[in-house]
Amino acid sequence: MRRILVIGAGLIGSRHVDAVRRHPGCVLAGVVDADPARRDDAAPFFRDLFDVDVAVDGAIIATPTGLHHAQGAHCAARGWHMLIEKPVATTEEQALDLAQVAARANVRCLVGHHRRYHPAVDVLREVIDSGAIGDPVSSTLMWSVRKPDDYFGTLWRQSEGSPVMINLVHDIDLLRFVLGEITDICGFGADHQRAGGRVESGAVALRFASGACGTISFADTAPSPWGFEAATGENPNIATSGQDMWWITGTKGAVSFPSLTLWTGARDWSQAPRADRLPAQSAVPLDAQLGHFIDVIDGRSAPVISLDDARHTLKTTRRIEALLAADIKTGRVVHVV
Template identity: 35%
Template sequence: MLDQCKPDGVIVASPNQMHRAAAIACIERGIPCLVEKPLADTVEAAFAIVQASEQSGVPVLVGHQRRHSPDIRAAKRTIDEGALGPLVAVSGMTLFDKPDRYFVDWRKQAGGGVLLINLIHDIDVLRWLVGEIDSVQAFTSSAVRGFEVEDTASLAIRFRNGALGSFVISDAAVSPWAWEYTSGQALYHPTQPGAALFLAGRKGALSVSDLYLWRHADPDGDWQDPLVREHRPVERSLTYVNQLDHFLDVVKGAVAPLISARDGMMTLAATLAIARAGRENRAVAIAEMLADAGVPA
């Protein structure tokens, strides 16, 4: 098909274990591709895509759509402007209740749980906003449904820059606290304005998706002094349209991918590290996951 049609670009939205073959087939023909998350089913497979893309110069964009979302973009700008100062701590949650009909066979098996389907998006956002992850610890549970895969997880995160984080996720709990609700950007979910992610630094704190910045009225203030609240501006674009527009620019060679294959591999490695930490009841370093996959340090 690729040889006959000679497309300008390809969207790879096949099952995860088929991403490697499809992406490399595109790369070998010089065709840029948008690969749906996760980049692959293993770090080894992801690294094969990274090598093919970087050695050939053919770009790969990974489909972590939240980086194209107006609220996440505004949060990134606020952090980059220095409004929070050096980041110290971050806490977030993704809690929603999936119906029984959602759980077809593959979603009950390894790779089909809430970590690789949902948490991977949150991990990508945290890497983009806070910085590269050093190590993780986690508890995972399948107590609600009893499937092979987890339905709930809580985790602790150590970032390379010294910031610490916590996150809880479940697809078996009723709440309004998830990006799908608070952003108003998810196509099949109701909008519930509010926040599900909280970032705190030496100069201020920010809640996302509502984009309220908190800081002291007096820059020299401390915990006994009043705080003031400022609403950060958010543009009114659409996440999925932004992602496709960006991919078209990547195809034209006008821009580099916002989420490259290597970037997508790092998000996958961190997410799989969380799964390992839950299974083995220990802290897992991202460097360990990369080393096991043969990725050079």
């Protein structure tokens, strides 16, 4: 039974606590959070990471991104293996330094891009890699919700609450995972609804190393049925719609996600493609990720998302955030090579 410490008991941290309780291979060693209202009477509670005085095998860092580097270094110094929520750090330099610190401490690390643990994502990647739709040509992805006003009640979200770094980082990781590296980015952003001075909606155009092109349309000010959480029902805080939110075309067909509807059989526009629904198993991604983390702790498995892999997702996400923020300030579309 591995002893797991959860650092941060907010929206995602509380879900990690529940996952640890459910998993037969671990126990909740304790919870760390600055807010005493988040105390868990069923496990030791600590207001500060330095106060932890119980045995720990692995730590789940689920605090705001700005704390990841310092807390990760603390965990490494204490010999705790780590599952670090996304984004892995605030900057690429911090992510690289954390990887070096962990390596010196012989600590194994996994980054919490948990959507890779959806069985449907594995099927989608197999469709692309198998050539079932030919060479990928285009990708269209949507994410649109309206976050409640009290979501921005915490100070860090008032200044750093852009959906790019908080939400789209997941989608960008999946784009890299399924379609390969992103080489070119352009786009524009908007902040005209809440007028908080941060990116709240926008559109991004991408080019992949393969030559395929893609788009992302996003907003945290517009309720809709389109978005990964709504489509898959993975987040209890977001209503489930079951609607597709990602469409990929290729030279021989197309596929939509998460329904995994595969369109093939058309030679050109004179023929109607045939639709087939591909099967995928069901799983709770956070539970699957925790099971993998235990395997990483025990040395039975290499991390599915390493610090280095997550650093590349962070790099691309920060490029998008920077160019959209610049567009808001200047009103001019920016292209980043």
